[in-house]
Amino acid sequence: MWLQLHMSVMKLKRFLVRYFPPGLIIEYEKNGGKFSRVLDLLDFTADSDIELVLEDLAARESLITQARANSIRPPLLRLREKLKWDSSHEFTLSKVLRAHALPLTNVAFNKHGSRFITGSYDRTCKVWETSTGNELKTLTGHKNVVYAIDFNNPFGDKVATGSFDKTCKVWNPETGECYYTLKGHTAEIVCVAFNPQSTVLATGSMDTEARLWDVETGQALTSLCGHSGEVIALSFNCSGNEIVTGSFDSTVCLWDVRMGKKVHTLIGHRAEISNVQFNYDASVIASASMDRTCKLWDTASGMCVGTLRDHTDEVLDVAFDATGQYLLTASADCTGLMYRVATQYCLAKFQGHEGEISKISFNPQGTKVLTASADKTARLWSPDTGECTQILEGHVDEIFSCVFNYEGDTIITGSKDNTCRVWK
Incomplete structure (x- = not known):
């Protein structure tokens, strides 16, 4: 805003x-x-x-x-x-949406939080009105699981869906019209992202490639070839001129978007990458890996500037706060951790889940941490003390996805139980 x-x-x-x-x-x-x-x-x-x-x-x-x-x-x-954030505020369950016929894969808000989307194994993506919980559109046309979804924020007038049917579709979320079906990948698409300017769409696939597409025309711009394993994570920097990809080949690659050329290959992990993210000013890249570590990389040089070794099992997710000064990690060891990026010092440990934590994020204000777990709960934590301040209960199967809206006053959780829940 x-x-x-x-x-x-x-x-x-x-x-x-x-x-x-x-x-x-x-x-x-x-x-x-x-x-x-x-x-x-x-x-x-x-x-x-x-x-x-x-x-x-x-x-x-x-x-x-x-x-x-x-x-x-x-x-x-x-x-x-x-x-400001009222530390005593507790989220309450607002809606339970019997969203899909099969388990959910991902959820995402538009910029203003007025709409959100859900992807599912039932081959559809649905558009919802946040305030009422009303289903606005069902985006139908994929022939397999809709695994990856994204709004072109901050505009919010397009939705991308990546599918196991090897295609990505670009939609109008207001009318449900499919603008384009992007073809070219030879295996499942598992990650998609718009650049911040909404001019380029990136797709990552199990075929070991990432591809860049022109949002306006739907034309292929370039293929980012260089990984030897599946590309399972990608992220644009804030200016949209660089993109980072993470792969099952244990490497991270940094690419020049305009030229379609590799800038650096970040080598050092000893197992598959689970997620990659730029910090706010894109000076640092964080990578989470199945080797139980998170690494920090200097974007300019491509050098590893730190290895965070405090987890005892696979690191499944990583997230910066809005300013890029703090970093979160989530692990199969059932804990989350928070670090100060400048010192790489662990400031807080979030302990209490009884299953692996697959998602972790800050609220926009940086005053709350949200986690989603296989133990069927999402939890809110104090980043200052590491204390669990609230447990979001009610799902009857593991939670795959959780997200704050832009204002930080609404949470969506998506579960393997075929439902999503709106918390306010």
């Missing part, structure tokens, strides 16, 4: 205040051209002193004069309110 402030000054057009991660974008005109630049406020919290923040912004940016600082103060105050 962006708060827009239109300015009367000739060259300065407007400020955009970004909630997660906190930041200020300045749009301005210079020599007849339109430009923008980002001032990150990654250390901004619900306790930040607004006057000190304004002083810092004025020192960093010449366009922010005292008069203009007065205009920035109100949205910064709203930003501070947005980052």
Whole structure:
């Protein structure tokens, strides 16, 4: 969500205040051209002193004069309110959706959280209205499991579905129209992702390749060939010019999107990769592996800068907070861990699940941690203490997927029991 402030000054057009991660974008005109630049406020919290923040912004940016600082103060105050989190808040079950005829595979929100999608072994993807739990559309056409799904956030006007039928489809979530069926993979598609600009779609497959597609035309752009095992995870950086892929061949590859060329092969894991993620500024890549470790890599050099060895079983998921300063790992040893990225020091251990943890994430504010487990529960944790603050119970089979909406006030859990649950 962006708060827009239109300015009367000739060259300065407007400020955009970004909630997660906190930041200020300045749009301005210079020599007849339109430009923008980002001032990150990654250390901004619900306790930040607004006057000190304004002083810092004025020192960093010449366009922010005292008069203009007065205009920035109100949205910064709203930003501070947005980052506040009532630690006593408990999520309650809002809806139980008998979503599919067969188990769910994944769930995902659009940017604003007004819609979410579910994929299933029943070969469909469904679009839901979050507030009512009403099913809006059933996206039908795949001939096998719909395993990977994604909204083209922040726009939210397209959905991609990757299937075991070796194709990916791009849909209009409002009308249910299938824009394109993307063909070319020779094995199951298990991961899909739009770049942040919604111009390129990436697909990863058990055929050892990732492919890039033009979102506007549906045309194939390039094949990313270099892995010798299945590609099971991929992630774009925030500018969309690089993508990282993780494979069952135990390696991670970094690619230049525009050129379709490999930049680095990250070698060091001794077993299959389970997930890969960039941090916020794309300076660091985290990789989770079945070898019981998580590795941190310097994006520029491709060098391993740290190996996190605190789990006693396979590491199944990894996630950064919105600012990229903290890292979560989830493991088959039934625990989750939180690290400070700069020091690689373990700050908290989340212990209490009775089955493997397959998914882990922060809420947007970075004040809660969410886990999904084979023990049929999802749990909320305090990142400060590692204490379990709430158990989300009710599913009768393992939970495959869980996700916060953008505001952090709604959770969706998807389960092997064919249902998803909405918690608010």
